[in-house]
Amino acid sequence: MSLLKVTNLTKEFGTFTALDRISFEVKSGEVFGFIGPNGAGKSTTIRVLLGILKASKGEVKIFNKDAWDDAVEIHKRIAYVPGDVNLWPNLTGGEVIDLFAKLNGTVNKARRDEFIKRFNLDPTKKCRTYSKGNRQKVALIAAFCSDADFYILDEPTSGLDPLMENIFQECVLDIKRQGKSVLLSSHILSEVEKLCDRVCIIRQGKIIETGSLNELRHLTRAHMLVQTKQPITGLDELTGIHEIDHKEQGVSFQVDTEQIDLVIRHISQFGIVKLESAPPTLEDLFMRHYEGTEGTGVGGVK
Template sequence: MSVIQVKNLTKNFGKAHILKGIDLEVTKGEVLGFIGPNGAGKSTTIKVLLGILKATGGEVRIFGKDAWSDAVEIHKKVAYVPGDVNLWPNLTGGEVIDLFLKLNGTKNKARREELIQKFDLDPTKKCRTYSKGNRQKVALVAAFSSDADLYILDEPTSGLDPLMEKVFQECVMDVKRQGKSVLLSSHILSEVEKLCDRVSIIRQGKIIETGSLSELRHLTRTQMLVETKQPIIGLNEIKGIYDLQENEQGLSFQADSEQIDGVIKHISQFGILKFVSSPPTLEDLFMRHYEGSEGTAAGGKH
């Protein structure tokens, strides 16, 4: 069942075409990673989903309702965490969390207390005294304490230390186990790799690839390190081999995933002493997409 359904979404600001016909789907109980460089259109897409911006064209539905005209109804079941949280300076962190939970109609005090402990947050301090990381924690505690069915998270761990990132990841896995859905926009690729069932890559206002990590691995190369009894010959003639280098550890190279079988058959003739293979990471996959002729035009950091 689709929780988010986006079809041919376009968004223009004057003559600037920011989103150019996006298709996006998040199903029940799924964590979808939404990745791309800064300026690719991630935050604009999220603002349209939240009903903050009106789409120029296309269809955007959440829980089967229109994201713009039914925004108030939709928001009762949505928790949102932005990458830069602004809070009321004179309220304490605890008061802000309570306010959000009241607006959401959630009465789960035990969950609130548990998360405050887990995120190591002092809820008695005024928000104006909080660091960026602590403001982020307030938003995360409020989001994960609420009784939402959909979590829209836009760079949610921005400003968190690695220990708190781990707590965040546990929270995402918790809601997933409960059959809730998560749209996670992030440029921390290790985070996406750990948490997401599928990934959609956006570039310059277009979705250029969507699939599970195993489906997208065909776009990447496997790193290999080999040591053999006899020197390997003829490896550079095999199609799909890149970056061939000899060093004291042995021979290192990258191979297209579909060529691995042929590569192993070839090198086995020379008496393998050591063979180390590293599967491609999401980072490899991501960078491969941005290596093209327009790679430098994508803008922003990756």
């Protein structure tokens, strides 16, 4: 069952097309990764989902309601965390969390205190004294405390240290186990890889690919390191072999996934002593899509 369904969504700003007929859906009980560099259209898409921007063309349905016309009803069942959180400077973190809880109509103090402890936040400090990471914690605690059915998280771990990132990942998996759905927009690819059931890659306002990680890995290559009793010959003549590097510990190379069987058959005749094979990561997949694209990168995406 689809909780979110985006169909041919187009968003134009004058003559500039920010989103060009994009379509995807998020199913009930899944974590859906929405990835791409800054400027690809992720945040614009999320603003349309939240009813902040009106689509130029196409349709966005959340809980089978229109994202623009029924935004008030939809917001009662969603939680949203932006990548850059601004808070009321004269309120304490605890007061902000309580305010959001009251707006949602559900105040569960035990649950609130549990998340404050998990994220190691001092709720008595004024928001103006908080670092970016602590402001992010306030928004995450407020979201996870709510009894939402759909969580929209736009670069939610921006500013968090690695320990807090792990806590965040545990919280996402907890709400997934409760049957809730999550749209996670991120360029931290290891995070997406750990959490997401399916991934959608957006580039320059267009969807490139959507599918599970296994379905998308046909687009990239596995990494292999091989030691053999005899020197390997003829490797560079095989189809689907890339970036061969002869090292002291053996020969390393990349191989197109569909050619692995052929490569194993070839190298086995030289007497395999050691064979290491790492599946392609989401980062590999991402880099292949954006290879040669000016102004993009991973980790420090422009």
